[in-house]
Amino acid sequence: MKPLLEVKNLNVDLHLPAGTLHAVRDVSFSVQKGKTLSLVGESGCGKSMTALAIMNLLPPSANYRADILEFEGQDLLRLSESRMSRFRGAKMAMIFQEPMTSLDPCYTIGNQLTETLIEHQKVSGKEARDRAVFLLEKVGITAASSRLKQYPHQLSGGLRQRIMIAMGLMCGPSLIIADEPTTALDVTIQAQILGLLAAIQKEFNMGMILITHDLGVVARIADDVAVMYCGQVVETGTVKEIFDHPIHPYTRGLMDCIPVPGKTEPGARLGSIPGIVPTPIGDLWGCAFRNRCSLFAPECADRGLDLTHISSTRSFRCTRPPVDLTVTTPAGEPAEPNSTGQSRPTHTPETPAANTGEKI
C-alpha cells in the first residue's frame, strides 16, 4: 500500500552568519493512513524543522531539498506556493505546542474556527459554524455554540488546546501533525488531550505525526517511532521494538534518564548522557553522538554513517550497536543489512556490523 506521506532524504539547511546549520539531515520516513508516527528527540534535534518542511512553512532563511516528498501521491516538491496553500490546512493540518500563542487574541473562537473552512471550501458562514459546533462537541467542549462568541483569553489552556485540535479538523484533513501538543498542559489534561487525539484519529482514519520529547507519551499512543539526534534519524522501529529492545546508545541513554515509577529505585542516581548536543554547523561526518557516547571507537568518526536496516520497520545508525541484534530481529524477517543510498557520500564504509563482528 502506498503510504499517505512519504519522505525520503529530507535535508533542511539554515544559513546563519556562523555558517550553514544542517538542521535536518537525510531524514526518511513514511506515514500510513490511520497510523501514528512519532518523532522523538531533544530540543534542536530537527523534529520541528522536519514538520515545517513538510508543511512548507520554513522560515525564509532556510532551504530544503528531498529526494521524495509525496503526500497522497502528490509531489509536494513541485507544487507552487498557491497550490501548496490549498493543501495546507485543508489536507494536512498542524497542531502547535502553545495554545496560548497560536490563537489570535483579537478574534473570537468562532471566527478563527470557520476561517479555514470558508477559505478552503467556499461554504457559507452558517455551514461553517455548524461544522465548528459539531467539531467542538467532538473534542468534548460543552455549550459549544456559545463558545463560538468567546475570545481565547476567556478559556483555560486545556480548552484552548481542544479548540486547536478542532481547528485542525475543520477541513477534514488526512494528515495531522501535532508538534508537542500537550507539553504546555497539566498532566491530568495531557492524558485527556492525547486520548482525544487518538480517538479522533481512529474515527477519521487520519495519519498522524506526533512530535514530542516525552517518551511516556510516545509509548502510549505511537505506532511507529523515529528517534532523532542532531538532525538525523538514529533509530526507527515500531513502538514495541523501540521500547523493548532499544539499539542505539542514544535511545538507550534517553530511557535511562527518565525516572519510571515502579522500576527506578527512588533516590538512586539516574542515568544521564554526559555533555551537550553539538550544533550541526559546517561539514559533518561520522556519528553525531560519538562525543557523548560511552562506546566511542575510532571508526565512529569515519565519514559516512548510514542507517542499517534489519527489518522493514527497524533501522539504526551506529557502528557498534551495544546489543545482540539477533534478539531484536523478528522471526521470519530477512535479516540482511542493507544500507540506504546516502546523499552526501565520500566513501561508503563496509557494512557497520562487520566492524564489530556482530552477528546480524
Place this chain on the structure above:
Amino acid sequence: MADLALKTENITKTYQINAGMFRGKKDLKAVNGVNLSIPKGSILGLVGESGCGKTTIAKMILGLEKKTGGQLYIGGKNIDAMGHKQIAKIIQPVFQDPYSSLNPRKSISTIISLPLRAQGLSKGRADLDKKVDEIMELVGLPPRLKYNYPSQLSGGQRQRVAVARALIMRPEIVLCDEPTSALDVSVQAQILNMLMDLREQLNLTYLFISHDLAVVEHIATHVAVMYLGRIVEKGKARELFDNPSHPYTQALLASVLTPDPDLGLPELHLGIEYPNPIDPPSGCAFHPRCVKKQAKCAMTAPEPIIKSGKLVECHYPDNF
C-alpha cells in the same frame, strides 16, 4: 521544632479580586489554611495542577508575598520577625526557567556572587572570586564560563548557574520551583542527580515544587498533594505513592505516562474543568470532579484524618 527546617501553621493567602464594575471585591483564596512541615535534610515534593497555589506558597515562604493569616517558621524562627535579608540567608530559590531567571547583561560570576554582595558579606574581590570558583566547581560548571554571559550557556548550564547562585550563601533550605520542567530529558537527569548529590554534601533541605509526579516520586522523601489552595493528602513519599488514599491523588498518579507501550492511555474521569478559585465548589472542593462522590461531599468540607500514616482530607478514603 528544632528538627524542622520549615513549618507552616494554617497559612492563608487571600487576594482581593475586582468582581466587576460596581460589584466590589471578591476573595480569591489562593492558599487556604495549609500546614506543612519539612524535617531537616528531607525533600518535600509539593504537587498539584496549575493554579492550585503551589507557587503562592513558595512566594510566601521566600517572603515575596505577605501571608494573610497563619504562622510560618523557617529554621525555627517566625518569619514575621525576620527581614528579607535574614530570610534570604536561610532559604534560596531555584526557578523554573533558566532562560528568564538570569540577567542576560551580567556575567556568570556577577550573577552567582550577587547574594553575597546584596548581604554585604563580600570581603573584597579576591574573596568573592574564590567563593565563586568553589561553588562553580561544586555544581559542575567549568571555570572557563566564569566571565561568559547567560546567552552563551546551554539550558542545563544555566540551571547550574541558578543552583550555584542559590547555594553561595550556604542556605539551609533550597526552594526548587519546577527546576527541571524547562529542560531536556537528558539534562533533567543531570540536574536531578546534582541536586541529590548536593543535598548529601551540604545537608540541604528541599521544597520541591513540581507537576511531574515521576520526578517527585524519584526524588522526594515526603509529598504533599495540593488542590485548590488546600493540602488534600500528605505523608511519606513511599506510603503515599504505594497506597494513595485521596481520589485526586489516585487520579494524579494514574495520569503519569510511564514509557510502557503495552499500556494504553489512562481513563481519568476528571472532567475537563478545574474549578474557578473565586467561586469554589461547596463542601469538598474536589467533589465536582470526583468519581466516588456521595451526597455528603457536596455539603460539608472534610476534616483531615489520619489514614495509614498519611493525612487525608476526604470523607470516604476507606471506599477505595
